Amino acid sequence: xxxxxxxxxxxMGNICRSPSAHGVFxxxxxxxxxxxxxxxxxxxxxxxxxxxxxxxxxxxxAQKRGFDLSALRARRVDPEDYFIYDYILxxxxxxxxxxxxxxxxxxxxxxxxFLTYAPEVSETEVPDPYYGGERGxxxxxxxxxxxxxxxxxxxxxxxxxxxxxx
Numbered sequence: 001x002x003x004x005x006x007x008x009x010x011x012m013g014n015i016c017r018s019p020s021a022h023g024v025f026x027x028x029x030x031x032x033x034x035x036x037x038x039x040x041x042x043x044x045x046x047x048x049x050x051x052x053x054x055x056x057x058x059x060x061x062a063q064k065r066g067f068d069l070s071a072l073r074a075r076r077v078d079p080e081d082y083f084i085y086d087y088i089l090x091x092x093x094x095x096x097x098x099x100x101x102x103x104x105x106x107x108x109x110x111x112x113x114f115l116t117y118a119p120e121v122s123e124t125e126v127p128d129p130y131y132g133g134e135r136g137x138x139x140x141x142x143x144x145x146x147x148x149x150x151x152x153x154x155x156x157x158x159x160x161x162x163x164x165x166x
Contacts, residue, residue: 005159006039007151008085009114010095014044014074016137017091017126019054021114021144023062023069028148037160042072043081045098049074055130061137065145082107086159087151089114092125115143117150 007025011017022042029035053059054069062069081088082103088111090096099111115124126143129136 003037004039005037005087005155006085007041007087007089007155008077008081009040009042009089009091010045010077010099011042011091011126012044012046012095012128013048013130014042014076015049015052015055016058016130017128017140017144018042018044019069019072019074020058020062020067020137020140021089021091021126021148022072023054023067024141024144025148025151027067028152032152034152034156034160038155041085043075043077045077045095047076050076057129057134057137058140061134061141065141067141077102082110085110087112087155089117089151092128114147114151116147117154118143118147119150121146 009018009021019042022040025040029038052074054072059069088099090099090113096111096113103111113124114126115121121143123143126140129140
């Protein structure tokens, strides 16, 4: 049996929000020496940007906080993802609705809103910064960092007994 916990972050085009979450969560796992126990990927519900790197603004704002997104490339959610991943985390309700429509019934519990893991945050969705100003990219990172901490704690408690989160 595969003991690796697998997490997929999902937004619309996979160039702003989900790669930001992907990069932040990878960094958090590395900090806690859990990279070998949790696999992370990101994808979009649409194929607008397949093969492209994250939006330059996402990369700049992430880099300012010490997160490197440069190696990530956009892809679309694949039907196999529902079978592979333990957590399929949508950035907003619109993308979650798409995921739920495409998800096989037996894997429905895997699909959740990412901000579920940030109960201290008043928002329920990570807003799309693509058409907004630069402050939107910083806000996305604030939300993603909060939810990543909560997700890591949840995974540690439910899947990685004995691992410590500092």
